[in-house]
Amino acid sequence: MDKMFELINSLNALTKAVTALTEKITSEYLNTFETIYDSEKDEPQETTAKEQPTPEQQTVTxxxxxxxxxxxxxxxxxxxxxxxxxxxxxxxxxxxxxxxxxxxxxxxxxxxxxx
Incomplete structure (x- = not known):
C-alpha cells in the first residue's frame, strides 16, 4: 500500500506543477498580448485632413x-x-x-x- 500512496502523492505533485506551469505560461501570453495591443493603441497618430485615408487608400497588412x-x-x-x-x-x-x-x-x- 505504501507504494500506491507514493504514486498518488507523486501524481498529485506532478498535477500541481503542470497546473502552475500552465497558469504561468497563460498569464505571460496574455500579458504579452496586452502589451502589444496597448502599445499599438498608444502610438500617436498623425491625422490631418490631407493624410486621412479614404476607404480606397487604406493600407492592408x-x-x-x-x-x-x-x-x-x-x-x-x-x-x-x-x-x-x-x-x-x-x-x-x-x-x-x-x-x-x-x-x-x-x-x-x-x-x-x-x-
Whole structure:
C-alpha cells in the first residue's frame, strides 16, 4: 500500500506543477498580448485632413491579406487565389509587393463575392 500512496502523492505533485506551469505560461501570453495591443493603441497618430485615408487608400497588412486569402481559398477558390497571385507576379503571397496588397485584396474580394 505504501507504494500506491507514493504514486498518488507523486501524481498529485506532478498535477500541481503542470497546473502552475500552465497558469504561468497563460498569464505571460496574455500579458504579452496586452502589451502589444496597448502599445499599438498608444502610438500617436498623425491625422490631418490631407493624410486621412479614404476607404480606397487604406493600407492592408500582410497578416490581414493572408487571413482573407486563406478564408477565400478554404471556401473553394484555391485555384482562383493562386491565379490571382500569378497575375501580381508572385508564386506565393510573400512574393507580392507590399504596394500591391490593397489591389490584391480588392480583386480577391471580387472572387469571394462571385462564388
Amino acid at each position: 500582410f497578416v490581414e491579406l493572408r487571413s482573407r486569402l486563406s478564408e477565400i481559398s478554404r471556401n473553394g477558390h484555391t485555384a482562383e487565389v493562386k491565379e490571382l497571385l500569378r497575375k501580381f507576379g508572385a508564386d506565393k503571397l510573400s512574393d507580392v509587393a507590399e504596394s500591391d496588397y490593397t489591389a490584391l485584396l480588392a480583386k480577391a474580394e471580387v472572387i469571394a463575392n462571385a462564388g
